[in-house]
Amino acid sequence: MINFNGIITDKPEFSSYNRGMLYGDAVFETVRYSSGKISFWEDHYFRLMASMRILRMEIPMNFTLELLEAELLKTINASNLKDKSASVRLTVTRNAGGKYLPEDNNVSFYAFASELNDPFFIMNEASYxxxxxxxxxxxxxxxxxxxxxxxxxxxxxxxxxxxxxxxxxxxxxxxxxxxxxxxxxxxxxxxxxxxxxxxxxxxxxxxxxxxxxxxxxxxxxxxxxxxxxxxxxxxxxxxxxxxxxxxxxxxxxxxxxxxxxxxxxxxxxxxxxxxxxxx
Missing domain, CATH: 3.20.10.10 (D-amino Acid Aminotransferase, subunit A, domain 2)
Structure with a gap:
């Protein structure tokens, strides 16, 4: 399941003019979820906000630490991973419009989750x-x-x-x-x-x-x-x-x-x- 701007769906409607697709005009975070919480979430959140500022994206007023955490947890629940471990990717893209120069700097987000096998970090001692x-x-x-x-x-x-x-x-x-x-x-x-x-x-x-x-x-x-x-x-x-x-x-x-x-x-x-x- 995909969380697309707060709506859970299995068929997100991505624009053909999505700037992440056309120009790589997007930032993302991949977080680890285990035992009911997201590891180091505050650090992930502030890195995301800093990245958006550097790329001159407009940060919505409701993009608070609490709201985005709730959206990620909603994504995990919708994917039936609440009682498991998961990786969750949150991507923020500048909205469609313009060529290299955006028509505006507002953003959309989407998130999805994948199950992990282990609830904590383990040492992989195989040949690497x-x-x-x-x-x-x-x-x-x-x-x-x-x-x-x-x-x-x-x-x-x-x-x-x-x-x-x-x-x-x-x-x-x-x-x-x-x-x-x-x-x-x-x-x-x-x-x-x-x-x-x-x-x-x-x-x-x-x-x-x-x-x-x-x-x-x-x-x-x-x-x-x-x-x-x-x-x-x-x-x-x-x-x-x-x-x-x-x-x-x-x-x-x-x-x-x-x-x-x-x-x-x-x-x-x-x-x-x-x-x-x-x-």
């Missing part, structure tokens, strides 16, 4: 090999940090990964440093030091990235920094792992001839699950 995707570079700018409907680099990179029997790829930015993975933020571990690219590298302003940074800043076990990651650092690292709001933490097991451990990822996953239950 990655390589660099070098056909296209990610811009190291503000727009790259947003979850917009324009994700062609991620789409073509995913096809490349499949064609080469890879689980994922790492994206290089216009500075020739590593920005992120196809589906999440990258963290690198060397000894007891952890680093992740700063937002100025063009990586996604990830919600789980934000939660892990908060965790790392409050414990003495590791030192942490936001700093560019060179491709040459990858083979010197002890661990690499990817984060996003649905899978939590995904350890990378292999990059080219380098094999990695996952001890730090396991430790942080427990702390992340505890934070998700509280948040």
């Amino acid at each position: 090999e990655v390589d660099l995707y070098k056909d296209h570079y990610l811009n190291a700018d503000l727009l790259s940090t947003l979850k917009t409907a324009n994700k062609l680099i991620h789409v073509t990179g995913s096809i490349f990964a499949k064609e080469n029997n890879l689980a994922n790829c790492l994206l290089i930015n216009t500075n020739k440093t590593i920005a992120e993975a196809l589906n999440g933020n990258l963290f690198l571990v060397k000894d007891n030091h952890i680093k992740t690219p700063p937002l100025t590298e063009g990586c996604l302003r990830g919600i789980v990235r934000k939660q892990l940074i908060d965790i790392l800043e409050k414990i003495d076990t590791y030192t942490f920094e936001e700093a560019p990651i060179s491709p040459f650092e990858l083979q010197k690292a002890d661990e690499l792992f990817i984060t996003n709001s649905i899978m939590g933490i995904q350890p990378i097991t292999k990059y080219r001839k380098k094999l990695y451990t996952n001890l730090v990822a396991k430790n942080l996953l427990g702390k992340l699950n505890a934070k998700a239950r509280l948040g």
Whole structure:
């Protein structure tokens, strides 16, 4: 079932002139629902509002944190997932009209839910090999940090990964440093030091990235920094792992001839699950 502007339907009426379809003029959030609540909803909401402001969309007065949460829960209930775990995608598009220049900046939204197998983040220890995707570079700018409907680099990179029997790829930015993975933020571990690219590298302003940074800043076990990651650092690292709001933490097991451990990822996953239950 689809929630289209607050109406539950299995046949949403999308305009042929939908700006998300024509120009990628849309932003979205994918949230995790479990045990009757949406994990880190407040952070998702404020990221969505910030993205809409950056794209100069008109934010409706009724687009409150409470209203959009209620609409997502309504979507979950209509999909018979109230007592299960689910991922929910909320997309906001600028209304139809105009060409590159919109006729107005008002918006519509739609949401749908899909069932998840696990009620909390779990550690996937299966083989997870990655390589660099070098056909296209990610811009190291503000727009790259947003979850917009324009994700062609991620789409073509995913096809490349499949064609080469890879689980994922790492994206290089216009500075020739590593920005992120196809589906999440990258963290690198060397000894007891952890680093992740700063937002100025063009990586996604990830919600789980934000939660892990908060965790790392409050414990003495590791030192942490936001700093560019060179491709040459990858083979010197002890661990690499990817984060996003649905899978939590995904350890990378292999990059080219380098094999990695996952001890730090396991430790942080427990702390992340505890934070998700509280948040």
